[in-house]
Amino acid sequence: MKPLDTTRLALQSLHRYPLRTGMLLLAISIGVAAVVMLTAVGEGARRYVTGQFASLGANLLIVLPGRAETSGSGIQGLLIGETARELTLDDTIAVGRSPRIRQVTPLVVGSGTASWRSRERDITVLGTSAPMLAIQHWTMQSGAFLPPGDLDVASPICVLGSVVAAELFDTRTALGQWLRIGDSRCRVIGLLAQQGLAGGFNVDETVIVPIANAQQLFNTSSVFRILAEARSRDGIQSARRDIIEIVKARHAGEEDITVVTQDALVSTFDSIFGMITAGLAAIAAISLVVAGVLIMNVMLVAVSQRTGEIGLLKAVGARNRQIIALFLTEAACLSLFGAAVGIAIGTGGTWLLRAAFPIIEFRAPIWASASAVGIAILSGLVFGILPARRAAALDPVLALMKR
Amino acid sequence: MELRGICREYVVGDQIVHALDHVDLAIESGEYISIMGPSGSGKSTLLNVLGLLDRPTAGTYVLKGEDVSSLDDDALALHRQRQIGFIFQFFHLVPRLTALENVELPMVLAGAAPRARRERATAVLESVGLKARMGHRPDQLSGGERQRVAIGRAIVMQPSVLLADEPTGNLDSKSGGEIIDIIEQLNRDGIALLIVTHDPAVGGRARRHLSLRDGRIVGDESRQ
Numbered sequence: 249m250k251p252l253d254t255t256r257l258a259l260q261s262l263h264r265y266p267l268r269t270g271m272l273l274l275a276i277s278i279g280v281a282a283v284v285m286l287t288a289v290g291e292g293a294r295r296y297v298t299g300q301f302a303s304l305g306a307n308l309l310i311v312l313p314g315r316a317e318t319s320g321s322g323i324q325g326l327l328i329g330e331t332a333r334e335l336t337l338d339d340t341i342a343v344g345r346s347p348r349i350r351q352v353t354p355l356v357v358g359s360g361t362a363s364w365r366s367r368e369r370d371i372t373v374l375g376t377s378a379p380m381l382a383i384q385h386w387t388m389q390s391g392a393f394l395p396p397g398d399l400d401v402a403s404p405i406c407v408l409g410s411v412v413a414a415e416l417f418d419t420r421t422a423l424g425q426w427l428r429i430g431d432s433r434c435r436v437i438g439l440l441a442q443q444g445l446a447g448g449f450n451v452d453e454t455v456i457v458p459i460a461n462a463q464q465l466f467n468t469s470s471v472f473r474i475l476a477e478a479r480s481r482d483g484i485q486s487a488r489r490d491i492i493e494i495v496k497a498r499h500a501g502e503e504d505i506t507v508v509t510q511d512a513l514v515s516t517f518d519s520i521f522g523m524i525t526a527g528l529a530a531i532a533a534i535s536l537v538v539a540g541v542l543i544m545n546v547m548l549v550a551v552s553q554r555t556g557e558i559g560l561l562k563a564v565g566a567r568n569r570q571i572i573a574l575f576l577t578e579a580a581c582l583s584l585f586g587a588a589v590g591i592a593i594g595t596g597g598t599w600l601l602r603a604a605f606p607i608i609e610f611r612a613p614i615w616a617s618a619s620a621v622g623i624a625i626l627s628g629l630v631f632g633i634l635p636a637r638r639a640a641a642l643d644p645v646l647a648l649m650k651r
Numbered sequence: 652m653e654l655r656g657i658c659r660e661y662v663v664g665d666q667i668v669h670a671l672d673h674v675d676l677a678i679e680s681g682e683y684i685s686i687m688g689p690s691g692s693g694k695s696t697l698l699n700v701l702g703l704l705d706r707p708t709a710g711t712y713v714l715k716g717e718d719v720s721s722l723d724d725d726a727l728a729l730h731r732q733r734q735i736g737f738i739f740q741f742f743h744l745v746p747r748l749t750a751l752e753n754v755e756l757p758m759v760l761a762g763a764a765p766r767a768r769r770e771r772a773t774a775v776l777e778s779v780g781l782k783a784r785m786g787h788r789p790d791q792l793s794g795g796e797r798q799r800v801a802i803g804r805a806i807v808m809q810p811s812v813l814l815a816d817e818p819t820g821n822l823d824s825k826s827g828g829e830i831i832d833i834i835e836q837l838n839r840d841g842i843a844l845l846i847v848t849h850d851p852a853v854g855g856r857a858r859r860h861l862s863l864r865d866g867r868i869v870g871d872e873s874r875q
Contacts (some may be wrong), residue, residue, distance in 0.1 A: 253759045264747040568725065
């Protein structure tokens, strides 16, 4: 029997029982669509989060006080860092002297209230210095960023994130206005363009002031983080060692800081979300196996429904292998069509998700779609074997006695 | 075709039923034989054994000089495909296929090229007078027409033997008569014809009558 004829006969019998075929197609396509959509969500989350950290800048090194572990670096330091000795402005300046560091900036973060005339808003105050703009790749909408100058000199100026500017000043010109933060006043010298989320906080809802002002405001002499930019991507590891050596020398020979590279952050999140995506795909794939069991069940019913026909096929010379091929082809066609419908549904659903949440780029990875189709066809074939063999094993005389 | 000492036993519960009990039978090519006997006498079993659908439990069956009693399933399928045409009481057409496709089916299984089998099947349908209805599916055909499709399917591979199990049993006498006319014409063209029937009018037309009772041949008479 020619493969084309086998396929045609199989398709004809699928066509003959539209309800049965439709139900099986539905079951398989739900499974495939689930794989496609769940991995699209997982992959979207992965892109989103790693994108967030990638936006911190490729050559970025983050220095935080405290050393939580004895080997390597990683996200753990960020989460459970204990402060042994605080970082200071002098540490920042010392780090900046390293030939492998292009620029460096300290960071102090706190919350406060900003008010202008009768308007008041809770904000995040970022105390930092001029290099921050370049290190974070922020862009100005108007005015200027903090001017370069000595870190320990306070100056009554501030730069507003776009949301803060819009909410406090509406459409009025914010530049040149005096803003009150806590009990100090500062003049607005610049507005940031919209930045979105970066590194976990929303820059648009912050007010940026010189580091010395922030230290006064929060009554501290320490620095929350030091952000440094290496001269080159290849130089990141040597820059990291430099920073550790410099601060160690300044902290009485004690290595009490953690240096996190943006690379390490990104790759950590990358692998976490990669794992989540794979897990989602595996869970969704279970539904494909369930669909396979369903195929087996329905094909077994089909074999007993078509007993007479099988007997006839044997009477006119069908070999056992041909009967197995017929039923397996039927199962394979079912899973193939189901997979195709599932890919279509999944792609459509992913498209809807993207339309609903444009901020996250939902897209199913190729490997997920491909393996969903593969598993669908495989489970159709594997679960089709039993019914097909049962059909082939029928005794033709008994089979023909059934009408 | 030659059967020597053929037995076929079934186990029903704890009883052994001898459906065929040491049957010896020789059939020449081109013969026209009717097989008659009461229900349960082994007529259908004999036909199934001759048609290689059923295996005898003992004895030797020689088909065209070859001992086929101990062949495997695939070899038997091949012999059925090439040597034997079946006609059943309940037609056994595949409901989702058209008349033409039903006739083509044995050629499809044999792997014939689409064009060759279409030409052959069309010619066969024409010879049984169904050319005009070859695009119809079985549920659009009358009983007589369905049986003619089944005859077409039985002869499309040009077998040497045609085995008919109550071919008129499910038809009115007019279309039954037409069916008998068609298969007798095939027999005159050289194909051996064995008909199992209850109907003495149908059985009486054959040149050789076999009577079965309790799995044995109790009568074997020929007329000119």
